[in-house]
Amino acid sequence: MKFNVCGGLDAPDWILANMSTLSKISSVRIKVLAKHIIDRMLEGVFDYEKVLKLSKDSSLGESEVKACIAVLHFFVANAAKFDVDDSTLSKELQQLGLPKEHSDALCTPYLQNKDSLQAKFLEQALRIPALQIGGWQVQVGESKNVIMRLTTTNSVDQEEETSQKLQLCLTAEKFHLLLHELKTAKTLLEEIS
Structure with missing residues (x-):
């Protein structure tokens, strides 16, 4: 039951x-x-x-x-x-x-x-820090790579925020796979809400 x-x-x-x-x-x-x-x-x-x-x-x-x-x-x-x-x-x-x-x-x-x-x-629930894309560029050469500059924002408390800058380098195939998975996740979230 x-x-x-x-x-x-x-x-x-x-x-x-x-x-x-x-x-x-x-x-x-x-x-x-x-x-x-x-x-x-x-x-x-x-x-x-x-x-x-x-x-x-x-x-x-x-x-x-x-x-x-x-x-x-x-x-x-x-x-x-x-x-x-x-x-x-x-x-x-x-x-x-x-x-x-x-x-x-x-x-x-x-x-x-x-x-x-x-x-x-x-x-007390788990919260994922906000992620913002600060910019991106395509690196042309033997293998095309996508370089993304990301910024995460964590709220330590209501008055203080910390941010961290990250750089992500993906091959073209991995970038397309990431894009596809993000679109799929977005579709699933829209169906739920």
């Missing part, structure tokens, strides 16, 4: 294996654990000792607590990443075997922090 929280794929086996363990924790503890995990994602702070104290009365071992943390982290991170609404998340968690009270307990802090999580993930 395909799940939105898994990016439209089947749930990983390790998630399925740990759903019964997660069900042993009370729904109140699930909510508190979810809040700690969301704080970790947003602020980078995770009080592991406090989490272990919260889980002591549920008769789980340390490795089982770690597994529960990993499962909750997976659900919260993927739900934000794939823009899953709280009702869909709740239904899918129940389909995976989590009791309704537990899934609702996880959805409450997720819904409260969904926008913040998505903004944080967007901020």
Whole structure:
């Protein structure tokens, strides 16, 4: 079965294996654990000792607590990443075997922090520096070469930009291949958007 929280794929086996363990924790503890995990994602702070104290009365071992943390982290991170609404998340968690009270307990802090999580993930996303062609020339001789002068621009922060100048020398065949691949990539991107 395909799940939105898994990016439209089947749930990983390790998630399925740990759903019964997660069900042993009370729904109140699930909510508190979810809040700690969301704080970790947003602020980078995770009080592991406090989490272990919260889980002591549920008769789980340390490795089982770690597994529960990993499962909750997976659900919260993927739900934000794939823009899953709280009702869909709740239904899918129940389909995976989590009791309704537990899934609702996880959805409450997720819904409260969904926008913040998505903004944080967007901020951390891989960005390719802008590339500009500063000029080009064809070098005539035995083998025709295309020399391109490129400039990359990196934004270190909002106030400072760095640029780097590069020179690229391609044979005519490689240049035509590059041009063809760039046109193909452009066509694919236009189809997607």
